[in-house]
Amino acid sequence: MTTIARIETFLVAPRWLFVRVETRSGIVGWGEATCEGRSETVRAAVDQLAELLVGRDALRIEDHWQVMTKGSFYRGGPILASAVAGLDQALWDIAGKHFGAPVHQLLGGPVRDRIRVYGWVGGDEPSEVRDHIAAQVEAGLTAVKMNASGRMSPVASVAELDGVVARVAAAREVLGDHRDVAVDLHGRFTLANARRLAPLLETYRPLFMEEPVVPENSHLIGEFVRSTTIPVSTGERLYSRQEFLPVLQAGIAVAQPDLSHAGGITEVRKIAALAEVYDVQLAPHCPLGPIALAACLQVGFATPNYLIQEQSLGIHYNRGADVLDYCADRTPLAFVDGHVERLTAPGLGIEIDDAQVRAAAKKGHTWRSPVWRHQDGSFAEW
CATH class of the missing domain: 3.30.390.10 (Enolase-like, N-terminal domain)
Incomplete structure (x- = not known):
């Protein structure tokens, strides 16, 4: 059968x-x-x-x-x-x-009735931050995430660091004390830059600082953790329990596996259990589509140490389609007071419009990561 x-x-x-x-x-x-x-x-x-x-x-x-x-x-x-x-x-x-x-029932049943979500608000361009945050707050979200910077010099100038601080300060001003901002360093910072920046941001109390070093330098993340009181997160470019173990041992506060990269529901459930041993919360990376988001939420409804869920409604990558465009019914993924209510339909809890997917696949896509360069022409982390 x-x-x-x-x-x-x-x-x-x-x-x-x-x-x-x-x-x-x-x-x-x-x-x-x-x-x-x-x-x-x-x-x-x-x-x-x-x-x-x-x-x-x-x-x-x-x-x-x-x-x-x-x-x-x-x-x-x-x-x-x-x-x-x-x-x-x-x-x-x-x-x-x-x-x-629903999948969360097969994973042991629900441990919560709703999951808090956050949205992305830019950060590469300072002028956009306030308007983007205001729009997310208007949409009912209680948390946002912003890029700390655009291209960042290996040893940052005072102006570069002050620009980051000014953007995070603007975010805190719009959000107030009852909403949260997470700051994504996106692997664009060297360890030295990240350590210089963190003390400057502590007064604004970010929810977490994400990916302070590139994943291949995970052996350095413990030094950054010890240099700041801000919770540190990483994991969107780690793909297994074995790769997460060193950063958990280094003292991160939030693990961010991606359900479409880290082996799916089966492996991320195991990563979550491992993280729980280290008193670490889960906040899966998901600037992707409705299926990835639904998979994340199914894990979240059955996972005790689940902090918050990223989602990509309105994100700048979504040109030509948005998260809900391939859903036959948009209501399961609707936001209610900055949360998604527990999905109750069988399986992942959403219905994909088969005909629309097939029609879209005829056009396909050729999306590529941007390639950035420093002023001297050398490669810069995106």
Whole structure:
């Protein structure tokens, strides 16, 4: 009844890769395997992994995850982990629909009734921050996240640092004391710059400071944690429990795995459990589409140490489509007082408009990360 019959992928605007898994009985599960700027490569990985799944029982989710991640001598990395993530989400969607229950019920049942969400408000351009924050507050959100800066020199000037402080101060002024702002360093800062900046921001009490160093320098993050009282977060470019362990041991306060990069629901649940051992909260990265967001929320409803959820409604990347555009019914992902109420429909809890996805896939997308350079012509982190 739950034998996998067909697996399809769809590149759709603005920059997403959807995965559709269909069983012989007609149950359809959706996943999102988006890897920003590398989705065509992930698509090839999904096609190869499909060889391991077609003809097999969709309900053997853990076994499929083990084989997909370990069935080749060469393992890991964002491409394979994203491909596995999209397929894993789709399998959980099928399981929920098969048993007539939302995924969080299959994960042990709800531990909360609603999940707080935050929106993105810019930060690259100072003039935009106030207006963007005001719009998010008007939409009912109680928390926002902003980029600390645009391009940042390896050893920042006084003007560069003061510009960051001025933008965060403006954000705090608009938000007041009862709403939160998180500050994303986006891996654009060297350790030295991040350590200089943090004391200047402490008076504005950010919810957290995100990705103070690039993930390949995770061995340095403990030095930054020890230099500030601001909660430190990271994890959107970490893909497994093994990669999260060193930053958890280094003292981060918030772990940010991406459900479309870090092996899907199966692995992120395990990352959450590991984080709980270190008294660390979960706030999954999700500037992506509706399927990724629904997968995050399903984990959140069943995970005790879940802090807040990122979502991308109105984000500047979403040109050509927005988060809810592929949903047959927009109401499950509606915001109520800055929260999303518990999803109750079977599977991931949302219904994807199959026809609209297929129509959008005919146009596809070729989204790429920008390439930035310093004034001397050398490469700059985006």
